[in-house]
Amino acid sequence: MSPYKEMDSLDKSTDVVWHQASVLRNEREASNGHNGAVLWFTGLSGSGKSTIANAVDRMLHNLGCTTYVLDGDNVRHGLNADLNFSDVDRVENIRRIGEVSKLFLDAGLIVSTAFISPFIADRAMVREQLPEKQFIEVFVDTPLEVCEQRDPKGLYKKARAGEIKHFTGIDSAYEAPESAEVHINTERHSIEECAKQVVDYLHLSGFLAIKKSL
C-alpha cells in the first residue's frame, strides 16, 4: 500500500494530512541509529567549552552519529546577529539557542551548544523547553584564574582594562550549575579524556543504543 494513500486528495483538511504524513522523531532516530540529545556546555570564557564540544562532536561523528554544534561562530553572526549584550537580549539569545536546539533534537540529532550561559535561570528555561532527560548540562569547570591565564582571545585583558563591560567572571557573575549531568575538569584531564567523559555519559544513559529494528 502506498504510504501516500491518505494524502491522495487535497480536498481533505491539510491539517489532518500534515500530521499523518510527517516523519516522526523516532523514525528519524531509528534511521540515525541513536537517540537525539542536547549537550548544553556551560562555563567561563576560555574554559574550553567550544574545544570540548567540538571534540565530542568529532568522536560522535566518527561513531556514525548524526550531530551538530551550535556556538558563537555560527549563531552570533547569523540567527542572533540582531542581539546585543543587554540583559533582555542576553536572555533572548539563550532562548533562541534553546529553541533551535529543540528543532535539532526533533530532527533526531545530538546537538552540542557551547555558550557561556552564565545564569542558572536561563539554563533552567532551556531545560524546561525540552523534553525531560534530553537536556544534558555539561559544566566545563575551569577556574577563573586558569581561564584568565589562557585568555585565548585576549578578552580578559580587555575586560580588566575596562574595554569590555559586563564580562562574565570579571564584572558579571557566573552561576555554576549545582547538579550538571556531566562535570568536567579541564585541568586534570586532556581534551580527549574530557570529550570521552561526555560520550561515555551518552553511552551509559542509553542515547547511543542502536534502534535499527523499527
Next chain:
Amino acid sequence: MSPYKEMDSLDKSTDVVWHQASVLRNEREASNGHNGAVLWFTGLSGSGKSTIANAVDRMLHNLGCTTYVLDGDNVRHGLNADLNFSDVDRVENIRRIGEVSKLFLDAGLIVSTAFISPFIADRAMVREQLPEKQFIEVFVDTPLEVCEQRDPKGLYKKARAGEIKHFTGIDSAYEAPESAEVHINTERHSIEECAKQVVDYLHLSGFLAIKKSL
C-alpha cells in the same frame, strides 16, 4: 595518530583549535550519503505547501536521507513565538527561518521550509544568506480560488469576514516567484506526483549522489 593530537594542550589558542577540530560540512554530508539543501516552499495558505513538503520529506527519509521540515507547527510557537504579524516582525520571521535553515544545511541535512513567504524581497534575502544553488525555491502554484474553496483551517472565511487582517491573497499581496527552481501544480497532479517532482529535481541536480568515498 590521534585525531585529537592538535588539541592536546589547551594552552594554544582555542580559536585555532576550534577550527581544526570541527567536523566539516562535507564530512557530515559524506556520512549522510547526500548533499545538504534548503527546499523553500512558497505559496498561498491552503496551497498544499506543508502537505507536499512533508510528502517530500517522507520520500527522502525513505530513501535514507537525513532531513527535517520547518513549518508553522514547530517554528511559530517556539523560536518565533515572540513575533507578531507586523511588517517588521514578518521580515524577522522569514530572516530567522532562513538562518535556521542555514544551520541545518551546514549540518548536512535536506531541510524543507513551508511558509507562505509572500514577498519576493524576503525570499531573495534568504537566498542571499545561503550558499549559491543550495536555496531551492519550490512554488506551490495553487490558484487563490482553489485555496479559498479548500480553506482547510477556515482562515479565508475569517479573512473575508474581516476577522483576520492582512491575510495573503485577500487584503495582502502574494508575489509569485518569477523563476522558482521547481514549479508545482497541485490541481493537475496528486500529492505524490508533486513530491516526486521535487525529489526528481534533487536527483537531477546531483544532491542525492552518494559520496561515501571520503
